[in-house]
Amino acid sequence: MKSLKPLLFSLFTCAFAGVALAGPTVTDLGDGGIRTFDGPVEKYILFNPPTGISHAGGVMNWYYNDANRPAAVTKSATLAQIQASQAKWSAVCKITFVYKGETATGFSLPTSSIDGVNVIGWDPTGLTAPTSGLTQVAWDGSNHIVDSEIRLNAAYSATYSPSSNFDATLTHEVGHSIGLDHSDVSNQVMSGPPHTAYDGRSSLGSDDIAGCVHLYGAPGGGGGPAPDTQAPSVPTALSATATSTTQVNLSWHASTDNVAVTTYKVYQGGSFLGSVSGTSAAVNGLNAATTYSFTVAACDAAGNCSAQSSSASATTQSPPPPPTCSGSQPPNDQQVLSCPAGEAGSVTQSRSYSCVGTTWTPGAWQTTGNTCTTVPTQSYQDMWWAGANENGWGLTITQHGDKLFLAMYIYGAAGEPMWVVLPTGTWNAAHTTYTGDLYIPTGASYSAYDVSRYSAGASVGSASVSFDTSSTGTLSYVVRGVAGTKRISRLSFGAVDTTPITDYADMWWAGAAQNGWGLVLTQQYHAIFAAWYTYDATGQTTWFVMPNGSWTSSSTYTGALYRTRGTQVIGGVYDPNALAVTQAGTLTLTFTGTGSATMTYTVDGVTQTKPITRLAF
Numbered sequence: 001m002k003s004l005k006p007l008l009f010s011l012f013t014c015a016f017a018g019v020a021l022a023g024p025t026v027t028d029l030g031d032g033g034i035r036t037f038d039g040p041v042e043k044y045i046l047f048n049p050p051t052g053i054s055h056a057g058g059v060m061n062w063y064y065n066d067a068n069r070p071a072a073v074t075k076s077a078t079l080a081q082i083q084a085s086q087a088k089w090s091a092v093c094k095i096t097f098v099y100k101g102e103t104a105t106g107f108s109l110p111t112s113s114i115d116g117v118n119v120i121g122w123d124p125t126g127l128t129a130p131t132s133g134l135t136q137v138a139w140d141g142s143n144h145i146v147d148s149e150i151r152l153n154a155a156y157s158a159t160y161s162p163s164s165n166f167d168a169t170l171t172h173e174v175g176h177s178i179g180l181d182h183s184d185v186s187n188q189v190m191s192g193p194p195h196t197a198y199d200g201r202s203s204l205g206s207d208d209i210a211g212c213v214h215l216y217g218a219p220g221g222g223g224g225p226a227p228d229t230q231a232p233s234v235p236t237a238l239s240a241t242a243t244s245t246t247q248v249n250l251s252w253h254a255s256t257d258n259v260a261v262t263t264y265k266v267y268q269g270g271s272f273l274g275s276v277s278g279t280s281a282a283v284n285g286l287n288a289a290t291t292y293s294f295t296v297a298a299c300d301a302a303g304n305c306s307a308q309s310s311s312a313s314a315t316t317q318s319p320p321p322p323p324t325c326s327g328s329q330p331p332n333d334q335q336v337l338s339c340p341a342g343e344a345g346s347v348t349q350s351r352s353y354s355c356v357g358t359t360w361t362p363g364a365w366q367t368t369g370n371t372c373t374t375v376p377t378q379s380y381q382d383m384w385w386a387g388a389n390e391n392g393w394g395l396t397i398t399q400h401g402d403k404l405f406l407a408m409y410i411y412g413a414a415g416e417p418m419w420v421v422l423p424t425g426t427w428n429a430a431h432t433t434y435t436g437d438l439y440i441p442t443g444a445s446y447s448a449y450d451v452s453r454y455s456a457g458a459s460v461g462s463a464s465v466s467f468d469t470s471s472t473g474t475l476s477y478v479v480r481g482v483a484g485t486k487r488i489s490r491l492s493f494g495a496v497d498t499t500p501i502t503d504y505a506d507m508w509w510a511g512a513a514q515n516g517w518g519l520v521l522t523q524q525y526h527a528i529f530a531a532w533y534t535y536d537a538t539g540q541t542t543w544f545v546m547p548n549g550s551w552t553s554s555s556t557y558t559g560a561l562y563r564t565r566g567t568q569v570i571g572g573v574y575d576p577n578a579l580a581v582t583q584a585g586t587l588t589l590t591f592t593g594t595g596s597a598t599m600t601y602t603v604d605g606v607t608q609t610k611p612i613t614r615l616a617f
């Protein structure tokens with residue numbers, strides 16, 4: 001603040017007399033002002049009696065303070081209205097307003113600490129309705145205004161209704177700010193107080209113009225407002241800030257114009273991008289990690305534009321670096337899977353890890369090896385034995401597809417014939433070993449069979465047959481706690497005869513009503529070996545065999561039926577020399593189809609006939 005001659009200050013208000021103001025009081029200028037040129041009629045009044053004052057050089061530099069601005073009006077609208085009101089005065093006399101930008105400086109008037117900053121802003125507490133605005137001016141001994149401040153009522157929405165009075169009020173207050181007191185002439189912007197004297201007046205009146213010209217002279221010597229040919233000032237303080245990989249935000253200080261700045265044009269690399277109305281802009285759609293240079297120019301409503309501002313550059317943000325995983329890539333996983341049912345071999349799969357986000361993540365399993373092969377259908381169906389050294393006992397294997405039904409025809413501790421069956425089992429993965437539970441049922445005597453007395457009983461153990469060739473294998477068993485193994489092989493009993501014949505080999509039974517006993521037919525060429533497993537008079541298992549029958553017709557096969565006794569097979573040392581073979585009678589099979597027959601036997605003088613069919617399993 002420069003050194004001043006003794007300061008005075010004056011206060012102009014548009015309020016009614018008696019409005020209470022905090023701090024400053026309204027100074028009554030009385031009739032001390034100059035009353036102009038047409039004699040006795042009071043017209044414009046200057047507020048510094050008697051000589052009048054003005055802004056030095058006819059220039060008023062001013063600042064805007066946006067603090068306490070009411071929500072009812074935007075900053076841009078406020079600035080636009082201030083500049084529009086100022087423009088009305090500039091249009092009629094040689095007063096020039098230079099907008100110096102926004103300031104945080106508050107009102108210094110009417111205190112004694114006059115700071116020389118001409119502030120136009122909002123007063124949140126010092127004004128109450130109906131006061132709409134208040135202008136305070138200080139001047140020095142050279143009749144130059146050194147501080148001029150306009151307070152607008154921060155209760156804008158309540159006191160500036162209708163809103164058009166914002167225009168009238170600001171134009172009125174600007175008139176005060178350049179040195180005019182209230183006019184004594186009606187229908188002038190400077191009429192009043194009260195504010196109702198100028199409410200709604202958007203154009204300066206003749207007395208308003210006369211007062212302004214008196215202080216500052218006529219504009220360019222012309223009678224009316226000159227056409228607007230003045231470009232706004234060049235925007236300053238342009239800054240550019242990248243806010244993302246695609247956006248840069250721009251901001252700059254407002255330009256001033258003799259009328260008003262209406263738009264700002266934004267350029268990138270000298271190319272026009274678009275216009276905005278405020279002093280900031282967001283530029284989108286840019287490339288990442290790229291430096292761009294921007295400029296802005298200010299334009300008014302008449303199309304006058306400033307030169308482009310100094311450039312400001314910003315580099316858009318770089319895309320985030322690719323995520324990384326800690327540690328080294330884990331080795332591939334591997335797994336071995338079983339083959340589908342009915343196939344032998346295995347499937348080997350592996351999967352590798354890749355970095356997903358920050359985590360090593362396994363990919364999908366990929367098959368790297370497949371040794372699965374369909375197990376060829378190998379028939380094990382036959383009469384099997386443990387060789388000549390164990391002559392006298394054996395086992396039949398009946399095969400349906402993949403399923404085996406094993407029946408062992410052996411001797412108990414007392415040498416009595418007995419049998420053990422393995423009705424269901426499973427193959428190992430290699431399809432070489434068949435394993436299942438063993439049963440020794442009880443039932444009624446064959447001579448008076450009663451199905452109600454049949455009982456499979458609980459499993460007595462288990463057995464498995466491991467085939468090492470198609471005709472040899474190892475029988476392993478545990479029967480009632482006694483374990484053992486026997487090497488077994490097919491028993492050859494049929495002479496070679498390739499004449500076609502129906503294959504009757506199977507497990508036959510007499511139906512559900514006779515469930516519990518059966519007849520296993522093993523066939524080699526035309527020879528049939530029949531093993532009848534049934535029950536004796538005590539209900540225990542017993543069996544008969546017909547090893548050497550013959551065809552007596554194309555459908556009838558008959559022969560001697562034998563019962564045998566021998567040494568204990570399971571849990572004993574078998575002695576083939578102890579085998580005793582006795583003919584029990586005869587057996588005749590009459591086939592009525594490939595799957596049906598009648599079984600007629602005479603055992604111990606008793607003859608019975610049973611219809612039989614193949615047993616499904």
Ligand SMILES: [Zn+2]
Nearest residue numbers: 012013014192
């Ligand atoms: Zn006033």
